[in-house]
Amino acid sequence: MSSHRVDWILTTRRQAAEEAARQVEEKLLQKDASYREASRELKQTGAKLALARVGGADTKELEMRMRKWEKIKAERLRKNGLTEADLLPRYTCPVCRDTGRKPGGGDCDCKRQLALEQLFEEDPSAKMLKEETFATFDLSLFRDTKQGEEPESPRSMMRTMRREALAFTENFAREGDRNWLLYGPVGSGKSFLCHAIARDMMDKGIPVVYQTAYGMQELFQSVRFAQAKDRAEREGALKRLMEADLLVIDDLGTETVHSVSVAHFFELLNDRLLEKKSTIISTNLEPPEIERIYSPRIFSRLFGQYEMYNIFGDDLRLRV
Template identity: 30%
Template sequence: MRTKQELYQAALRTVALRRQTARANAEDARLEAEAAIPALRHAEDEVRVRGIRCALAGAAGKDRTEAAAALSKARQELTALLAASGRPADALEPKFTCKLCQDTGSVQGRTCTCVHKLMQGLRREEIEALSSLSISSFDTMELRYYPNTMDEKLGEPVRTYMGGLLEDLRSYAEEFDHNSESLMLFGNAGLGKTHAALAIAGIVLQKDFDVIYVSSPDFFGKLENARFDSSEDAETLLRTASAADLLILDDLGTEFVTPYFITTFYSLLNNRLGAGLPTIVTTNIADGSLLEKRYTEKISSRLSSFVPCLFAGEDIRGLKAAE
């Protein structure tokens, strides 16, 4: 799990490499064109000299009409030479990936959108390495796997109920911002809780928010190991998870509970709730009393502030395996 700053630096390195590559390719194209068109270098020099004279005239407050006309003529002659050789007018210009910032990563002193998109892509790759985000979306959650039978507790057919719940979760993702509420997706195993959480992650990432997805046993196990491994930084891991725009904590209830886990989990929840940052938890634990028994009253109290989202039905994995 990389920090947001680490993602930013990685994105800037990619942008810098793009710019370097574009300029190198442009120089290769220039050398090739100059070798094929004897008069090209002179035409380029004319454009360069006329451009400088035009700029100097403007800086001195002089009439630029004559200088601008000479520059325009020089450009036309250069374009004509390129066209005669079958090359476009911009054949000698670098082909930058981002037209907005020309692969500098900055526009008018602000980080370019291309950098943010690269950061999103890097975070998505990170989540995909830990999950099946690449195949998780609300469109792939087929309602046919939920029974179309009446459920007395729900007061409606399970399929109808789950259809409404999934639409609500999709809306949550599409309308996500820092004021969004925290969610607890709970229910028996194999009902699509993780799938729905990752579908939310995919949409929220596209909205330029930083999303961190962690498996509860893996994350807290890594924190535990970091206490004794100098190559890991428990404080950085915890701070990164605490500061994410959206944290998805998957499979809560499958981790090994230790005093250190209780302290760390409480700190994570407290930090995020205090900062007003949304968290999504998925768990098979449906009984509030069991949550309190496993995690202490203080943690259970904080989890009780999450909006409960019950997943109902039969184990979808088993149904798919039987097909």
């Protein structure tokens, strides 16, 4: 997605907030003559005070006049059920005031998150991320009885997983380097959990990248074979995978695995572990299959550094 789209959204937000604040004061100026007089006197006295200070003149009388009119203005605001804050723009991001730039320089987190949200909108997975949330998490879909060697019913297991997932998102600021691997049969609810976590984190303003394993593998291949004019864009997408506060990789094992993609995948996992960036991975593969398909090195990283969750139960896609 072009950065121009993000800049346009930020500009629109900023202008809307400033126009809304302007309209609040404009209505007050029109209906309250005393407020109108106080505002006019403050502007005029403020200008005189500034000139007096520059010229080194005595400012005592002007300062007294400023305090007088400030008091009157505050009283008129209270009479109208308003405060000074009501006259200020209510920016979507109070840190950068919807400029996209931090006060000390550099891109604001809100701009980075907005760019990610726009990427979600352009991704086919966006619909699932909007629909499969904690609010739509329906435990009644899961079987409430144990079968075979199951340690508990799928419903009981998913009730626990929902609680764990909510705790993950709520405590992310304090425990931001946790990593999960969700494994189990097709249709058991792993992707739903991934979607719900990603959506909740985005709603909290935390930079998230959601990527299917197939999309990730395609990106790895495209970086290798990209023409010069496309290389910067592809490498930028790969950089986002590396730098996102949370990376969600869904359906590991459904992609065609190549030596190039395995090497990139190991580098991605290893770099994120070193940088203490959280990653959540879902897969239909059992642990031995992961080691066989992706290499012992990747298996070691996953099963040594990740919290493992076996998601079991019936294929929900056959019930919905």
